[in-house]
Amino acid sequence: MPVIQESTDIITVTGLVKKFNDFTAVDNISFEVKKGEIFAFLGPNGAGKSTTIKMLTTLLHPTGGQIILNGSNPALNKDGVRKSIGIVFQDPSLDDDLTAYENMEFHAICYKVPKDIRGTLIEDLLNFVEIWDRKNDLVKTFSGGMKRRLEIARGLLHHPTILFLDEPTLGLDPQTRNHMWSYVKDINQKEGMTVFFTTHYMEEADRVADRIAVIDHGKIIAMGTGGELKTQTGADTLEDAFLSLTGHKIREEEASSLDRMRRMGRLWAGRRR
Amino acid sequence: MNVIYIMWLRQLKKYFRSKSRIIGSLGQPLLFLLAFGFGFGAIFKKAGAGNYMQFLAPGIILMSVLFTAIFSGIDLIWDRQFGFLKETMVAPVSRFQIMLGKTLGGATVASIQGIIVFILTLLVGFRPHDLILLPVGAVVVFLVAILFTSLGIALASTMEDMQGFQLIMNFLVMPIFFLSGALFPLEGLPKAMDIIASLDPLTYGVDGLRFSFLGSQSVFGMTTDLTVLVVLTGFLLTIGSRLFERIQA
Numbered sequence: 001m002p003v004i005q006e007s008t009d010i011i012t013v014t015g016l017v018k019k020f021n022d023f024t025a026v027d028n029i030s031f032e033v034k035k036g037e038i039f040a041f042l043g044p045n046g047a048g049k050s051t052t053i054k055m056l057t058t059l060l061h062p063t064g065g066q067i068i069l070n071g072s073n074p075a076l077n078k079d080g081v082r083k084s085i086g087i088v089f090q091d092p093s094l095d096d097d098l099t100a101y102e103n104m105e106f107h108a109i110c111y112k113v114p115k116d117i118r119g120t121l122i123e124d125l126l127n128f129v130e131i132w133d134r135k136n137d138l139v140k141t142f143s144g145g146m147k148r149r150l151e152i153a154r155g156l157l158h159h160p161t162i163l164f165l166d167e168p169t170l171g172l173d174p175q176t177r178n179h180m181w182s183y184v185k186d187i188n189q190k191e192g193m194t195v196f197f198t199t200h201y202m203e204e205a206d207r208v209a210d211r212i213a214v215i216d217h218g219k220i221i222a223m224g225t226g227g228e229l230k231t232q233t234g235a236d237t238l239e240d241a242f243l244s245l246t247g248h249k250i251r252e253e254e255a256s257s258l259d260r261m262r263r264m265g266r267l268w269a270g271r272r273r
Numbered sequence: 274m275n276v277i278y279i280m281w282l283r284q285l286k287k288y289f290r291s292k293s294r295i296i297g298s299l300g301q302p303l304l305f306l307l308a309f310g311f312g313f314g315a316i317f318k319k320a321g322a323g324n325y326m327q328f329l330a331p332g333i334i335l336m337s338v339l340f341t342a343i344f345s346g347i348d349l350i351w352d353r354q355f356g357f358l359k360e361t362m363v364a365p366v367s368r369f370q371i372m373l374g375k376t377l378g379g380a381t382v383a384s385i386q387g388i389i390v391f392i393l394t395l396l397v398g399f400r401p402h403d404l405i406l407l408p409v410g411a412v413v414v415f416l417v418a419i420l421f422t423s424l425g426i427a428l429a430s431t432m433e434d435m436q437g438f439q440l441i442m443n444f445l446v447m448p449i450f451f452l453s454g455a456l457f458p459l460e461g462l463p464k465a466m467d468i469i470a471s472l473d474p475l476t477y478g479v480d481g482l483r484f485s486f487l488g489s490q491s492v493f494g495m496t497t498d499l500t501v502l503v504v505l506t507g508f509l510l511t512i513g514s515r516l517f518e519r520i521q522a
Binding site: 109111 | 279283286352355356359362363364366
């Protein structure tokens with residue numbers, strides 16, 4: 001394999017803008033993600049992280065700018081992009097009335113995973129996230145952590161070139177969070193899969209990501225490794241670095257109350273069935 | 274093709290897993306059959322119109338097909354609220370296939386529901402005259418099922434949540450049922466009612482099913498019934514898939 005491949009950009013974003021009426025959610029951002037890299041989008045709630053991820057994953061049309069993802073433009077060649085990405089959404093996207101195995105199978109068929117390897121792949125992945133013994137249970141009987149793990153397994157099923165994780169650890173306990181990252185890092189190292197994730201947990205970005213883009217009010221205000229960001233701002237922790245970059249803390253009161261509301265919402269949503 | 278199949282299968286699995294939903298949905302047709310069938314039976318006979326249960330049964334079968342089909346379509350709102358819709362939206366498959374799979378699944382479920390209610394009508398004394406036309410009846414049931422599942426999906430594609438559900442129930446589904454001639458003969462109606470009934474798609478379904486069961490009492494003729502149903506089904510499938518394709522997750 002040629003050595004040059006290592007430094008190839010797999011995602012190139014130039015001047016990306018997304019406006020909702022008068023509100024600019026994403027304000028002219030540009031960045032590159034290298035092949036095989038773990039890249040974090042760090043910022044408070046409402047910073048434009050999810051909007052960006054939605055544009056990268058073909059769910060939203062950008063107002064302006066350009067995205068090239070694995071050689072395709074998500075706005076023009078949706079299916080080309082969709083084939084090469086795996087996504088774990090911020091909110092659960094499993095079918096609660098199907099079993100874990102059926103959810104995996106559904107995904108495999110949608111992504112045209114060949115029938116002869118489908119079974120083994122699903123088994124491997126469910127073992128990997130430690131829910132193989134619950135494969136025939138309905139997803140509605142699963143805990144939040146198990147659902148997350150199942151979603152990650154599902155996102156990996158079609159061997160995506162890039163895995164997108166939108167706030168993957170929101171609402172998970174620290175133990176499950178560590179577990180989840182160990183899976184993701186494992187696959188990243190073994191298969192060289194690129195990982196793009198958003199978070200508002202600073203220590204998570206610092207610990208997991210190769211490079212971090214700090215985003216606030218729709219703009220990227222700093223980019224680099226955790227160490228670089230700290231050196232750049234002369235701060236000891238990424239927390240302080242963020243404070244000195246943006247002038248405010250990442251988790252303000254309104255942000256955490258929004259989290260609580262989301263969790264409440266999910267509780268209610270679960271109850272309604 | 275596989276995607277259509279897996280979407281179809283998903284609808285069926287969900288249906289058969291909710292036993293309470295199946296049993297619950299038989300309550301209403303049974304109540305209607307007993308209350309109307311026996312309640313108006315005597316007066317219907319006195320008016321010289323024959324056996325009311327014979328007249329009513331096809332209408333009640335299609336009532337449950339109508340309700341189940343609309344719900345199966347509107348079901349889409351749950352998929353959206355519980356996030357599953359996003360999983361299908363980012364998959365590298367055409368949305369038309371997803372919509373078609375969901376429609377066929379919902380329509381199959383509604384048809385099964387129709388068959389269960391058909392058995393129920395036999396238990397309360399309904400006797401079809403002509404078994405030869407039963408396959409035609411099955412076609413009518415399936416067309417009605419597809420038609421209203423597509424309508425449900427079309428409506429659900431434009432709705433954010435279940436808020437508008439009551440509105441649809443009271444101003445669309447109920448009128449479609451009550452004004453279709455499922456409960457009463459269409460002859461000798463006031464002009465306005467007559468026009469409304471002839472604009473109601475279910476009218477043609479009821480007429481067609483009644484004809485295929487009883488062989489005699491067709492108002493519009495089987496050709497008209499089937500033509501109207503096929504054309505409308507095609508139309509609503511197109512509208513449904515257009516609206517479905519426009520959904521932004």
